[in-house]
Amino acid sequence: MGYEAHFRVWRGDAGAGELRDFRVEVNEGEVVLDVIHRLQATQCPDLAVRWNCKAGKCGSCSAEINGRPRLLCMTRMSVFAEDETVTVTPMRSFPVVRDLVTDVSFNYEKAREIPSFHPPTGTAPGEYRMRQVDVERSQEFRKCIECFLCQNTCHVIRDHDDNKRAFSGPRYLMRVAELEMHPLDSHGETGGDRRELAQAEHGLGFCNITKCCTEVCPEHIRITDNALIPLKERVVDRHYDPLFGLFRRRKD
Amino acid sequence: MTAPTQGPGRARIDARTLRTDRWWLPPLLTFLGLTTFVIYGVIRAFMNKWYWVGEYQYLAPFYSPCLSEVCVPGSAHWGRWFPDLGFLVTPPLFVLPFVLGFRLTCYYYRKAYYRSFWLSPPACAVAEPHRRYTGERRFPLILQNAHRYFFYTAIPVAAVLTYDVVIAFHGADGGFGVGLGTLVLLANVILIWAYTLSCHSCRHIVGGRLAHFSRHPVRYWMWTRISWLNARHMPLAWLSLFSVGFADLYVTLVASGALADPRLFN
Numbered sequence: 001m002g003y004e005a006h007f008r009v010w011r012g013d014a015g016a017g018e019l020r021d022f023r024v025e026v027n028e029g030e031v032v033l034d035v036i037h038r039l040q041a042t043q044c045p046d047l048a049v050r051w052n053c054k055a056g057k058c059g060s061c062s063a064e065i066n067g068r069p070r071l072l073c074m075t076r077m078s079v080f081a082e083d084e085t086v087t088v089t090p091m092r093s094f095p096v097v098r099d100l101v102t103d104v105s106f107n108y109e110k111a112r113e114i115p116s117f118h119p120p121t122g123t124a125p126g127e128y129r130m131r132q133v134d135v136e137r138s139q140e141f142r143k144c145i146e147c148f149l150c151q152n153t154c155h156v157i158r159d160h161d162d163n164k165r166a167f168s169g170p171r172y173l174m175r176v177a178e179l180e181m182h183p184l185d186s187h188g189e190t191g192g193d194r195r196e197l198a199q200a201e202h203g204l205g206f207c208n209i210t211k212c213c214t215e216v217c218p219e220h221i222r223i224t225d226n227a228l229i230p231l232k233e234r235v236v237d238r239h240y241d242p243l244f245g246l247f248r249r250r251k252d
Numbered sequence: 253m254t255a256p257t258q259g260p261g262r263a264r265i266d267a268r269t270l271r272t273d274r275w276w277l278p279p280l281l282t283f284l285g286l287t288t289f290v291i292y293g294v295i296r297a298f299m300n301k302w303y304w305v306g307e308y309q310y311l312a313p314f315y316s317p318c319l320s321e322v323c324v325p326g327s328a329h330w331g332r333w334f335p336d337l338g339f340l341v342t343p344p345l346f347v348l349p350f351v352l353g354f355r356l357t358c359y360y361y362r363k364a365y366y367r368s369f370w371l372s373p374p375a376c377a378v379a380e381p382h383r384r385y386t387g388e389r390r391f392p393l394i395l396q397n398a399h400r401y402f403f404y405t406a407i408p409v410a411a412v413l414t415y416d417v418v419i420a421f422h423g424a425d426g427g428f429g430v431g432l433g434t435l436v437l438l439a440n441v442i443l444i445w446a447y448t449l450s451c452h453s454c455r456h457i458v459g460g461r462l463a464h465f466s467r468h469p470v471r472y473w474m475w476t477r478i479s480w481l482n483a484r485h486m487p488l489a490w491l492s493l494f495s496v497g498f499a500d501l502y503v504t505l506v507a508s509g510a511l512a513d514p515r516l517f518n
Contacts, residue, residue, distance in 0.1 A: 010265065014261040019265075064377065066273075067267075067378075068273075068377055089263060089265060089270060090263050092377075094262070096261060096263040103261070131465075134464050153376050155380055159379050159382075159385065160384065161260065163385065205387050205389035206385070207387060208366050208387050208393075209366075210363050210366050210367055210373060211363055212377070225482065229456075230452075230455075230456060232397075233452065233453060233456035233461065234456075234461065235397075236453075240398070241401075
């Protein structure tokens with residue numbers, strides 16, 4: 001049932017690199033990560049690839065397969081024709097460490113810039129009480145496995161590295177949206193304003209809602225429709241809609 | 253083309269994209285679809301005739317509401333607010349800016365034309381051709397934030413189109429009647445309402461802005477219904493665009509005498 005596939009795998013580091021051709025055995029039921037592992041085992045033991053759970057839950061094996069940002073472990077070989085060349089490259093928005101491994105520290109730096117959840121004054125951990133209907137909207141965003149495929153595919157930083165300083169990317173704008181929608185978050189009580197932060201610090205205005213983040217999300221989170229656009233609308237409440245401000249009640 | 257997808261320390265890959273699928277097809281179809289509609293709209297807006305069928309009371313959507321002195325007798329249901337300003341200022345020009353503004357600032361259409369006309373990006377993981385990118389932070393694109401105001405204006409426009417459908421149940425003898433044109437206008441107004449109500453701004457205003465759904469059960473229920481529609485915003489955007497063009501063309505053909513309206517009843 002197996003066949004020999006043609007793989008092109010990017011090999012190199014920050015200094016130089018190239019796509020190299022391999023002929024490698026593929027068996028029924030395998031995913032691309034299986035084939036990469038077979039390459040390691042049989043032809044290039046020094047091939048670098050980051051992986052962990054092999055179940056689409058750890059978010060480690062993000063790469064680009066035939067130019068599309070995907071998880072190596074969740075891409076079945078059966079989606080390719082047997083005579084099709086499968087090209088595997090590292091994510092193109094982040095500095096490469098070696099071969100298929102990239103340095104994703106940009107994302108952790110952006111994560112640290114977001115003020116964490118702020119409970120209401122006088123409410124201790126363990127005393128939080130929320131209705132399910134109030135939290136389930138933001139629970140969708142908690143499905144994120146931090147694979148950073150959305151960050152990688154967002155053209156704002158993929159095609160314009162200079163925007164990285166001012167733009168946090170869809171994953172972290174979604175985090176801001178999650179906290180902004182949180183029924184108990186009281187960041188505003190301390191004088192903070194997450195909508196203002198989203199616009200001024202995290203670069204929400206860069207987003208032109210072309211939905212690539214949503215297209216590549218392996219958890220099928222509707223990032224654009226449920227996080228980014230609602231956040232944009234909240235920024236409109238704050239900045240661009242003077243009428244709305246007249247009727248606004250905080251945290252209603 | 254050399255890839256602009258470069259940055260300090262990134263893997264050096266010269267190809268603009270390594271995608272092997274037909275990623276160029278959706279933006280091409282979008283480009284053709286929107287361009288066709290714009291060309292039709294411009295021709296129709298300046299045609300200034302064949303928009304009212306008095307016998308069956310069909311008013312073409314592009315000319316509704318007709319608010320000018322130059323509107324043909326019977327078509328100005330809401331008064332003649334504007335004087336005759338010459339052949340270049342036709343009745344649609346008083347209403348189209350609001351309707352077009354609603355569509356131009358719509359979150360779906362923004363995606364559609366950013367991808368297909370501005371190539372920013374043409375498709376996911378396909379490098380855009382521009383050297384700089386500032387997004388929607390500066391003039392004129394910062395005006396996209398006015399979408400909700402256009403949404404407010406879209407509601408009376410949809411209401412007027414609904415009125416047009418009601419009066420289109422009109423028979424040749426003056427009583428109740430139904431023709432194919434009535435059904436075309438009815439289908440159009442249903443799609444127009446569905447598109448208008450599925451708007452992201454509508455979803456936000458109705459309930460999305462709330463932090464506690466549990467304190468507002470009615471608004472929450474409305475939000476769930478709007479969210480259901482909102483998930484279909486893209487197909488509704490296309491269907492309503494097609495239907496408004498088709499309904500307008502249908503009335504044009506009937507009004508010009510090129511087509512006889514098949515009557516189902518009276």
